[in-house]
Every structure is written in C-alpha cells, then in structure tokens.
Amino acid sequence: MLELAGLSGGYRDARVVNDLDLRIRPGEVVGLLGRNGVGKTTLLKTVFGLCRLFSGEVRVDGRAVRPGRPELLARAGFSLMPDDRGVFPSLTVEQNLRLAARRDYDPPVDVRSVYPLLADRADQLAGTLSGGQKQQLGLARAMLAGSRLIAVDEFSQGLQPSVVDESLTALQALAASGVAVLVVEQGPEIPLRFCDRILVMVKGGIVLDASAADLRADPSRLTDLLVVG
Numbered sequence: 001m002l003e004l005a006g007l008s009g010g011y012r013d014a015r016v017v018n019d020l021d022l023r024i025r026p027g028e029v030v031g032l033l034g035r036n037g038v039g040k041t042t043l044l045k046t047v048f049g050l051c052r053l054f055s056g057e058v059r060v061d062g063r064a065v066r067p068g069r070p071e072l073l074a075r076a077g078f079s080l081m082p083d084d085r086g087v088f089p090s091l092t093v094e095q096n097l098r099l100a101a102r103r104d105y106d107p108p109v110d111v112r113s114v115y116p117l118l119a120d121r122a123d124q125l126a127g128t129l130s131g132g133q134k135q136q137l138g139l140a141r142a143m144l145a146g147s148r149l150i151a152v153d154e155f156s157q158g159l160q161p162s163v164v165d166e167s168l169t170a171l172q173a174l175a176a177s178g179v180a181v182l183v184v185e186q187g188p189e190i191p192l193r194f195c196d197r198i199l200v201m202v203k204g205g206i207v208l209d210a211s212a213a214d215l216r217a218d219p220s221r222l223t224d225l226l227v228v229g
C-alpha cells in the first residue's frame with residue numbers, strides 16, 4: 001500500500017535520508033527505531049512531502065505521489081502525527097475531535113473511553129493542554145479520521161505508562177481492521193512488545209528490518225544498534 005523506492009530526502013543541500021527502500025502493508029504495525037539524529041523524523045517528513053525530496057519515489061497502491069504536495073498523501077488517507085501533535089490550539093478539545101472525525105467511518109475504538117481526559121476537558125482550548133494531553137488528543141484525532149495509515153513520531157513521549165498501554169491496545173484494534181500503523185520510538189521496549197515488524201535506522205538508511213517475534217528471541221541484534229557508541 002505504501003512503498004518507498006530509492007528515497008533520498010532532507011533539507012536544502014543536506015541529504016539526511018539516503019536511497020531508502022521500504023514497503024508497508026495494510027494492518028501492519030511497524031516500529032521505526034534509531035538513535036538521536038539518524039533521520040527518523042526527516043524520513044517521515046520526506047514521505048509526507050514536508051521535506052525536500054532529492055530523489056526516489058513515494059508510491060501509494062503502486063502509483064507515485066507527486067513530490068511537494070503534502071495534501072495528496074492526506075487525501076489518500078495517510079495521517080502523520082508530527083512531534084508537535086498537529087492539534088488546532090485555538091479550538092476546544094471537542095471541536096478538534098469533531099473536525100477530525102470522518103463522517104462515513106465507524107472506528108473500531110471509542111476514543112473517549114480510551115482517553116477519558118478528552119471527555120473531561122471537552123471545552124478546554126487544545127493549546128492549553130500539556131504535551132502529553134495534546135499527544136492523547138492527536139492520537140484520538142488520528143483514530144477518528146478513517147486513515148489507511150497512521151504514522152506517529154515520538155510515540156510515547158510525554159505519555160504515562162498506563163496511557164501508552166491504552167493507546168497501543170487501541171492502535172492494535174485499528175490495525176486488526178486493516179489500518180497500517182508506524183510508530184517512531186527512541187527505545188526498543190515498546191516496539192518489541194507491540195509491533196509486528198521493527199526497522200532500525202542508522203545514518204539515514206534502514207540497517208535492520210525484522211519481525212518483532214524474531215527480535216524478541218534475540219534482542220541483542222536490536223539493542224546493539226541503539227547503544228550510543
């Protein structure tokens with residue numbers, strides 16, 4: 001469904017992502033890991049048309065998406081939750097949720113049960129929420145949007161462990177309904193527990209692409225690539 005072919009991307013004259021190939025299929029839950037600064041955020045932004053594409057292609061259902069047009073991927077049902085969480089700060093929590101919800105979509109999760117805080121703070125302006133609360137609102141918005149793929153940068157940042165677990169269970173329910181999920185994390189714990197497949201980036205390329213089940217049996221293959229050395 002999403003395919004990256006020879007993708008190189010970055011900023012002005014700085015090529016950060018180098019000749020990267022990747023396929024993500026419907027219903028897959030993929031974890032993208034890597035140390036600080038290896039290019040995880042830049043990869044997401046390049047895919048979503050928010051960084052400079054030097055070469056290569058982003059393909060949806062086999063067709064290349066025209067570069068520099070972020071709205072085309074959004075229209076195709078691909079949601080990026082950036083590290084600022086992409087909420088509308090001057091709207092209330094409830095308005096943010098209503099705006100995100102696709103009318104003809106019946107989500108497999110009830111986001112107001114997953115995130116009770118959002119019901120409690122329905123009338124609060126989203127801009128006044130804490131980072132972790134914005135993260136919950138952003139995730140809820142992505143879950144309501146009827147997306148085919150949800151990509152979340154810095155997934156667990158700012159979330160309490162209990163909220164991480166609730167979010168993961170909800171994202172797994174979405175995946176079971178065919179939504180692809182891509183979560184970016186610094187550490188291996190969450191992807192090992194929750195993902196089907198794990199990718200590790202080093203210096204702008206993917207150096208490991210393996211099933212989480214295999215890596216659970218031999219986590220050193222993963223942890224060695226993440227140790228700061």
Ligand SMILES: Nc1ncnc2c1ncn2[C@@H]1O[C@H](COP(=O)(O)OP(=O)(O)OP(=O)(O)O)[C@@H](O)[C@H]1O
Nearest residue numbers: 011014016034035036037038039040041042043186
């Ligand atoms: N706006 C920018 N202009 C130029 N270079 C940038 C810009 N943003 C990031 N970079 C550089 O791109 C490289 C990759 O950064 P990126 O944020 O993609 O890494 P990351 O793996 O997501 O790390 P982190 O987890 O710390 O966000 C870094 O060397 C960074 O300095």
